[in-house]
Amino acid sequence: MKLLIGNRNYSSWSMRPWLVLAHFEIPFEDEVLLLSGDGWRETLAARSPTGKVPVLIDGALVVPETIAIIEYLADLYPDKPIWPADLQQRALARAASAEMHSAFLGLRGHAPMNLRANHAGKVSADAVGQDLHRVETLWGQLLARSGGPFLFGAFTAADAMFAPLATRIRTYGLPVSDTSTAYVEAIYGLPAFQEWLALALKEPWIVDDDEIDVIQGRVARGTLA
Structure with missing residues (x-):
């Protein structure tokens, strides 16, 4: 089984199924397909049905899209608690994951994932305030019900699905409650996340489209090192 992923520093959608694996x-290997450089779009188009990452390859089966990959893994390994065992909790977990998939566009647009960076103060709280309020409400409700440290007790x-959003809170120093801060710390403390982060910090590649200083016009494209 192989997971095609983008640059670990920036590719939030790649992180999600990788953390599950x-x-x-679950035995797997990964392959990084760069999200910048000469011909990167053509390379993605040749390897991915959607021209995007992640993509799971299991024999002749090729599965794009993060939630589809996670659901396939849950079906393939029913003994592993990828989703909560309780029917109602599982429904809530899937609902929260679906919301993450389709919502929080302000946070995703104004605060792109960048694990190497420390950009505290560079993103206006007003620009992401509505999304922050919603995610804090959602996390708070689920953590109060489960007792933490993760949304449904265990990971x-x-x-x-929410791990990349948690990194944005730290990268941009976004103002959140103590409950949300503790949840972010729980994500960062997860051994699988620490493994991903260590590999991300070693990457040499720069993706200008995901660098806040380029997005906000402080730095010209192609000048970051």
Whole structure:
């Protein structure tokens, strides 16, 4: 089984199924397809049905799209608690994951994932305030019900879906409650996340489209090192 991923520093969608695979100790290998440089779009188009990452390859089966990959893994390994065992909790976990998939566009647009960076103060709280309020409400409700440290007690696919958003809070120093801060710390403390982060920090590649100083016009394209 192979997972095609983008640059670990920037590719939030790649991180999500990778964390599920790594945390639940499912045997796999990964391959990084760069998200910048000469011909990168053509390379992606040749390897991915959607021209995007991630993509899971299992024999002759090729599965794009993060949630589809996670659901396939849950079906393939029913003994692993990828989703909560309780029917109602599983429904809530899937609902939260679906919301993450389709919402929080302000946070995604104004605060792109960048694990190497420390950009505290560079993103206006007003620009992401509505999204922050919603995610804090959602996290708060789920953590109060489960008792933490993760949304449903133990780590599940729902936490994998929200892990990249948690990194944005730290990267941009966004103002959140103590409850949300503790949840972000729980994500960072996960061994699988630490493994991903260590590999991300070693990457040499720069993707200008995901660098806030380029997005906000402080730095010209192609000048970051």
